[in-house]
Amino acid sequence: xxxxxxxxxxxxxxxxxxxxxxxIESKILLLEEKPDDLELINGIFRPIHSMKGSAGFLGLDEIxxxxxxxxxxxxxxxxxxxKITVDITSLLLESIDTFKKLIGNLLTKIEKPEADxxxxxxxxxxVISDEVKALMHRVTVLMNKPVPGVECGLRSAxxxxxxxxxxxxxxxNPQSSPKLIGEILVDAGAVTQEQLEAALxxxxxxxxxxxxxxxxxxxxxxxxxxxxxxxxxxxxxxTVKVHINKLDNLVNLVGELVISQALINEEISSINGNGVSKxxxxxxxxxxxxxxxxxxxxxxxxxxxxxxxxxxVRDLSAKAGKKIQLEISGEDTEIxxxxxxxxxxxxxxxxxxxxxxxxxxxxxxxxxGKPATGTIRLNAYYKGGNIIIEISDDGRGLAKGKIxxxxxxxxxxxxxxxxxxxxxxxxxxxxxxxxxxKVTDISGRGVGMDVVKKxxxxxxxxxxxxxKEGSGTKFSIKLPLTLAIIxxxxxxxxxxxxxVPILSIQESIRPKREEVFTVQNTGEVANIRGNLLPIVRxxxxxxxxxxxxxxxxxxxxxxxxEGQRFCLLVDDLVGQQQVVIKNLGDRLRSVRGxxxxxxxxxxKVALILDVSGVMDIALN
Amino acid sequence: MQMTVKQTNEAKDMSSIEGKFLTxxxxxxxxxxxxxxxxxxxxxxxxxxxxxxxxxxxxxxxxRGKVIxxxxxRLKFGLPATEYTKETCIIVVDVQNTLVGIVVxxxxxxxxxxxxxxxxxxxxxxxxxxxxxxxxxxxxDKVKILLDIDxxxxxxxxxxxxxxxxxxxx
Numbered sequence: 001x002x003x004x005x006x007x008x009x010x011x012x013x014x015x016x017x018x019x020x021x022x023x024i025e026s027k028i029l030l031l032e033e034k035p036d037d038l039e040l041i042n043g044i045f046r047p048i049h050s051m052k053g054s055a056g057f058l059g060l061d062e063i064x065x066x067x068x069x070x071x072x073x074x075x076x077x078x079x080x081x082x083k084i085t086v087d088i089t090s091l092l093l094e095s096i097d098t099f100k101k102l103i104g105n106l107l108t109k110i111e112k113p114e115a116d117x118x119x120x121x122x123x124x125x126x127v128i129s130d131e132v133k134a135l136m137h138r139v140t141v142l143m144n145k146p147v148p149g150v151e152c153g154l155r156s157a158x159x160x161x162x163x164x165x166x167x168x169x170x171x172x173n174p175q176s177s178p179k180l181i182g183e184i185l186v187d188a189g190a191v192t193q194e195q196l197e198a199a200l201x202x203x204x205x206x207x208x209x210x211x212x213x214x215x216x217x218x219x220x221x222x223x224x225x226x227x228x229x230x231x232x233x234x235x236x237x238x239t240v241k242v243h244i245n246k247l248d249n250l251v252n253l254v255g256e257l258v259i260s261q262a263l264i265n266e267e268i269s270s271i272n273g274n275g276v277s278k279x280x281x282x283x284x285x286x287x288x289x290x291x292x293x294x295x296x297x298x299x300x301x302x303x304x305x306x307x308x309x310x311x312x313v314r315d316l317s318a319k320a321g322k323k324i325q326l327e328i329s330g331e332d333t334e335i336x337x338x339x340x341x342x343x344x345x346x347x348x349x350x351x352x353x354x355x356x357x358x359x360x361x362x363x364x365x366x367x368x369g370k371p372a373t374g375t376i377r378l379n380a381y382y383k384g385g386n387i388i389i390e391i392s393d394d395g396r397g398l399a400k401g402k403i404x405x406x407x408x409x410x411x412x413x414x415x416x417x418x419x420x421x422x423x424x425x426x427x428x429x430x431x432x433x434x435x436x437x438k439v440t441d442i443s444g445r446g447v448g449m450d451v452v453k454k455x456x457x458x459x460x461x462x463x464x465x466x467x468k469e470g471s472g473t474k475f476s477i478k479l480p481l482t483l484a485i486i487x488x489x490x491x492x493x494x495x496x497x498x499x500v501p502i503l504s505i506q507e508s509i510r511p512k513r514e515e516v517f518t519v520q521n522t523g524e525v526a527n528i529r530g531n532l533l534p535i536v537r538x539x540x541x542x543x544x545x546x547x548x549x550x551x552x553x554x555x556x557x558x559x560x561x562e563g564q565r566f567c568l569l570v571d572d573l574v575g576q577q578q579v580v581i582k583n584l585g586d587r588l589r590s591v592r593g594x595x596x597x598x599x600x601x602x603x604k605v606a607l608i609l610d611v612s613g614v615m616d617i618a619l620n
Numbered sequence: 621m622q623m624t625v626k627q628t629n630e631a632k633d634m635s636s637i638e639g640k641f642l643t644x645x646x647x648x649x650x651x652x653x654x655x656x657x658x659x660x661x662x663x664x665x666x667x668x669x670x671x672x673x674x675x676x677x678x679x680x681x682x683x684r685g686k687v688i689x690x691x692x693x694r695l696k697f698g699l700p701a702t703e704y705t706k707e708t709c710i711i712v713v714d715v716q717n718t719l720v721g722i723v724v725x726x727x728x729x730x731x732x733x734x735x736x737x738x739x740x741x742x743x744x745x746x747x748x749x750x751x752x753x754x755x756x757x758x759x760x761d762k763v764k765i766l767l768d769i770d771x772x773x774x775x776x777x778x779x780x781x782x783x784x785x786x787x788x789x790x
Contacts, residue, residue: 252685496668542671582687584670584680585718591670597680597687605668605682617672 007110013054014103015241017063020047021096021103026307028092029314035084044092045074051099062132063102069139070095082143091138093311098131244337247297254294255580259601261287299334302380302389305344306331309351309378316355323373324359330380335387339479342459343389346452350391350475351376353448358395358473368470370394385481386461392474398467400424406433425465429453460486460503486581488598488608490574491557494544499579499598499608500557500568508557508573516551523619526556526567533558534566536618541593547571561612568614577601581608593617634738637755643728643764644711647699650728650764652757657769659712659719661727664704681721683712690721691773697752715773722773733757733766741765 024044031040052067070092076082105125261284268276306328317324335343359365359374366372379390400421407413407427419427427433431450456463461479488499515527516535524535535556539546548554548571556567579598582605584591593613597605641652642661662683667690669679676695680687690710695701702725710721741753754766 249686254685256685542669582685584687585689588670588673588680588689591672593672594670597668599682599685599687603682604666605680605687607668607670 010058010106010110013058013060014107016054017051017099017103020051021099022304022307023047025093025096025311028089028096029307029310031084032086032089032314035089038078038080041074041078041084045071045078048074060102060106062129063099066095066098066132066136069136073139073143076143085142087138088142091135091142095135098128098135101128102132242297247294250294251298252582254291255599258287258291259599259603262601296334298337300337300340301332301334302340303331305340305347306378306380308344309347312348312351313355313376316352317359320355322355322359322361324355325373325375327375327377329378333380333382333387335479336481339459342455343477343479346455346463346477347389347391349448349452351378354391354393354395354473358393358397360396364396382481383478386478387481389477389479390474391477392472394472397469397471397473398425398428398465399469403427422465425467428465429463485578486608487576488579489557489576490600490606491538491555491568491570492572492574493538493542493570494546496542496544497574497600497604497606498538498542498570499577499606500559500611501595501608502576504559504561504611506558506560506565508555510554511551511556513550513552524551526551528556528558528567531565534615534619535569536566536614537569538614539569541614541617559611561610561615564612564615566615568611579606579608634740634755635735637738637766638733638735640730640732641757641764641766642711642730644709644724645726645728646694646697646724647702650762651724652731652733652764652766653711653713653769655730657713657715659714662710662712662721663706664708664710664723678723681710683719683721686719688712688719688721690723692723693772694723694725696772713769713773715770720773731757731759731764733759738766 024047027040027043031037031044034040048067048071052064052071055061055063055067073082073088077084077088082088105128265280265284268280310326310328313324313326354376359376360368360370362372365374375394377390377392379392381388403424404413404419404427407424407430408415410430410433412427412430412433413419428449429452433449453463456477456479459479461477464476464478465473466476467473487502489502489505491498491500509528511526511528516524517527517532518524524537525532526535535551537546538544546554546569551569555570555573557570557573558565558567577600579600581596581598584594584597588594593610593616594607595610595613596608598608600606640655642655642658643650643652645651665681667679667681670677670689673679676692678690678692681690692701704723705725707726708723709727710723711727712719712721737757737759738755739758741750741756743750752767752772754768757764757766
């Protein structure tokens with residue numbers, strides 16, 4: 001069934017649909033809180049309708065049929081012929097998952113067209129087809145359910161349970177529920193039945209209607225205000241899709257612009273100031289602003305990730321049988337696009353742990369005087385030059401004793417090791433560590449936290465734990481605002497310059513002759529305050545003519561990489577600078593000892609060293 | 621390089637090769653590159669060498685904020701290396717969606733090559749692997765070697781993989 005004639009159109013469909021699906025997902029989650037919000041229902045109806053149309057046009061039958069069924073269901077809902085229930089929202093959420101799978105398959109098909117028809121249906125596609133059929137069946141079932149209160153005048157207790165929230169408690173069957181305020185008042189004669197009914201009617205009306213009735217304003221003004229409301233909504237989502245390559249190119253060019261402008265500045269300012277310097281400084285300001293704006297182009301808000309978490313907590317807490325509420329703040333905080341792609345997994349893992357191990361089952365919570373519903377708080381904000389993401393829960397906190405015991409068991413620490421509290425808590429980041437007795441499919445296999453820490457460190461971030469046994473735990477992730485810039489120390493070897501990441505540098509010294517030794521005539525070590533550290537001669541590694549062959553006339557930069565410390569022999573330290581990391585491209589990807597290139601102020605490229613890689617080269 | 625076996629004896633369709641070519645000189649011989657693949661031509665700039673690379677991989681340069689690799693075509697073809705002069709240029713080509721710079725002795729001109737002027741590559745010249753050659757062009761009594769730049773600049777990993785495949789097939 002090769003309907004893919006124009007992959008471009010299909011790609012557009014895929015991107016659009018994924019956007020629609022993300023949008024719908026968040027609306028469905030809101031709908032669970034407000035099942036009667038017609039705006040929300042419409043907001044879900046429209047994208048599904050749109051997806052149905054495009055899918056039909058492209059001949060994507062499964063997507064089109066499922067959308068059609070859901071569209072019918074939602075149409076009934078927005079015409080208030082069907083009420084939104086938990087069954088319906090769950091169905092909608094599961095349909096979203098199935099749509100995503102169908103679209104995923106579609107993407108694979110257009111990326112690897114050869115792999116397809118000959119092989120025939122894979123197990124995957126048949127499973128998904130079954131899912132689609134099952135979902136469509138459920139829609140029919142749900143739509144045939146009688147609407148409580150419409151078919152039968154009295155709502156039975158059964159149908160009341162199905163609703164997520166009962167919108168008009170006053171309209172409940174008076175015989176099957178406790179007396180309502182209105183009834184009591186009428187019974188007591190304080191209010192007449194007509195007055196009561198008029199008041200209840202008012203409750204159902206929208207603010208606009210009430211105001212018009214009271215004569216406070218006219219229908220036109222209400223319409224005008226509604227228009228404004230829609231406009232404000234539209235403005236906030238006025239976006240342009242830009243290919244990321246264009247942004248990258250722009251960032252590169254602006255970087256060069258800044259360097260050029262700085263060079264000119266230097267040259268001109270040495271010629272004694274004239275009118276030029278005022279204009280130059282103005283140019284400098286504009287250039288800096290352009291740079292800031294362009295860097296911000298790559299920033300995207302954390303909102304979609306936070307929304308993913310919302311869905312995750314809903315699903316996980318249901319699975320674990322715990323009641324958990326998620327509080328989010330700071331979802332509009334922006335972060336570099338490349339960072340956002342990598343931060344999702346660690347975040348998800350920490351949340352999983354929170355749900356699985358952090359929050360106690362309701363009974364335990366009540367026994368310790370906590371509310372039955374657990375709370376997980378997700379917060380993001382800027383601090384200094386970084387973005388901080390905090391995940392906190394009011395669960396049982398980390399158990400110091402348990403952690404220590406487990407670490408001893410696994411041989412991660414020694415019998416009589418003395419550790420600070422913080423060091424103990426950080427043990428959970430060691431590979432293979434897990435204190436749960438039960439391994440669930442959510443977590444507990446001990447492969448999670450060390451990967452989390454590694455991924456965060458790959459982003460040049462840090463993760464800290466704050467916890468109190470019995471009260472809860474807080475994970476605080478600190479990330480630099482952009483991946484591409486590092487603090488580097490420029491070192492000179494002969495006539496070449498290299499950049500060593502500041503993070504790896506511990507100190508630099510000029511050793512005394514007596515502190516340098518040769519070992520077995522092949523290796524050299526330096527005695528630094530009692531520690532013997534191997535010396536790596538950068539000029540040998542890179543085959544450069546150095547200015548100084550003797551360490552006591554040159555400089556030793558003491559670095560640390562992957563737990564090993566050693567010294568780099570360099571001729572000089574030029575200075576510290578923030579540099580933009582440039583990828584060296586595919587063919588140079590496998591070069592050891594180098595993590596990328598940076599463009600220095602003079603336009604030349606300097607290699608950014610990866611200290612552990614350099615050590616490997618030198619010692620082998 | 622010399623070990624690639626993909627080359628068959630079928631004559632490449634000559635008419636599909638005609639078009640505009642940028643000609644340059646290497647070791648006193650003239651070569652040509654499809655103009656559509658040429659991004660720009662720059663003078664020689666500082667090349668930062670990258671360790672542990674084959675000697676024809678000279679290093680990287682700064683191309684208006686982008687860092688791109690640079691290959692010395694003489695060394696790639698096994699020709700003797702030479703001192704760089706004022707005439708030495710770096711031609712930036714776009715292959716497989718990446719930019720690569722190639723160092724050549726001098727750049728000549730853009731020529732229009734017609735089908736009649738094109739002939740298939742002879743098998744005798746061992747210096748330049750005939751796999752790299754699209755065809756030969758006879759223009760005004762001078763012979764230019766038209767290169768298949770994609771093949772010339774294939775990534776090393778691919779070549780290494782082919783080496784292995786070849787040796788296993790033996």
